[in-house]
Amino acid sequence: MNLIILFLFGLGLVWGSFLNVVIWRMPRGKSVADGRSICPKCKHVLAWKYNIPLLSYVFLRGKCAYCHKSISIRYPLIEFMTGIFFVWWFAVGFNFFKLVGSPWSYIQPVFWLVTGLVMFTILVIDLLYMVIPFGLNLTLFSLALAYRVGLTSFGIMNSADFFRALASGAGVCLLFVFLQAVTKAVKKVDGFGLGDIYLAPSLGLLLGWPKILPGMFSAFVLGSVVGLILIATKKKKMTQYLPFGPFLIIGTAISLLWGSAIWTWYMSLIV
Numbered sequence: 001m002n003l004i005i006l007f008l009f010g011l012g013l014v015w016g017s018f019l020n021v022v023i024w025r026m027p028r029g030k031s032v033a034d035g036r037s038i039c040p041k042c043k044h045v046l047a048w049k050y051n052i053p054l055l056s057y058v059f060l061r062g063k064c065a066y067c068h069k070s071i072s073i074r075y076p077l078i079e080f081m082t083g084i085f086f087v088w089w090f091a092v093g094f095n096f097f098k099l100v101g102s103p104w105s106y107i108q109p110v111f112w113l114v115t116g117l118v119m120f121t122i123l124v125i126d127l128l129y130m131v132i133p134f135g136l137n138l139t140l141f142s143l144a145l146a147y148r149v150g151l152t153s154f155g156i157m158n159s160a161d162f163f164r165a166l167a168s169g170a171g172v173c174l175l176f177v178f179l180q181a182v183t184k185a186v187k188k189v190d191g192f193g194l195g196d197i198y199l200a201p202s203l204g205l206l207l208g209w210p211k212i213l214p215g216m217f218s219a220f221v222l223g224s225v226v227g228l229i230l231i232a233t234k235k236k237k238m239t240q241y242l243p244f245g246p247f248l249i250i251g252t253a254i255s256l257l258w259g260s261a262i263w264t265w266y267m268s269l270i271v
């Protein structure tokens with residue numbers, strides 16, 4: 001048990017290290033599979049011993065071995081978080097998402113692990129660069145669609161729910177297009193990026209109906225609260241763009257975990 005957890009944590013660190021590469025290269029239009037990692041400051045190719053997830057950062061005391069400039073805390077942080085995510089997935093998520101019938105008892109947990117990694121990557125890239133690479137949106141959408149089509153054709157999900165999930169995605173997509181047009185007309189800023197609009201259909205497929213509602217509600221509440229705090233503390237101006245992707249991802253995660261409970265509670269209030 002402890003060995004498995006240690007192994008998964010290590011595996012998560014390695015994946016986190018790969019996500020760091022994706023996060024650095026994708027917004028710059030560089031190929032993810034393109035050669036060895038370099039120091040972003042001195043461009044020196046990193047020897048393998050300086051590229052060990054988490055450990056190299058600790059041993060180098062956060063400084064590049066070649067130019068001695070500091071390495072962003074972001075790299076070990078993302079590795080550590082991915083490691084924790086793998087352990088969480090094994091301890092909690094695996095049973096949470098598990099379906100009984102083979103082969104879905106294996107496909108389902110692996111699907112949510114991979115989907116979680118893609119969502120986490122989108123969150124970090126949007127936070128850092130205010131852009132969601134189209135390739136990542138396409139990956140997430142393909143995953144979600146293949147998964148739902150698979151579930152439906154195996155009879156685990158009924159076709160009415162499948163169409164409701166598709167409609168949820170289309171609805172959120174249209175809502176964002178509308179809000180984008182309104183903010184553009186009223187405030188002369190892009191309230192929603194194209195990346196958010198492309199992200200919407202995937203969220204509909206992942207959450208389905210009615211979980212899309214608590215998901216979007218959480219995203220808008222979080223976005224407003226954080227936005228107001230940033231304006232109040234003068235870190236952002238009213239007209240400045242705040243990436244919405246991270247809130248959409250966090251809202252989706254909240255609804256995946258607690259959406260049914262939130263929805264039942266909400267319905268008990270109004271009925």
Ligand SMILES: [Zn+2]
Nearest residue numbers: 039042064067
């Ligand atoms: Zn360097």
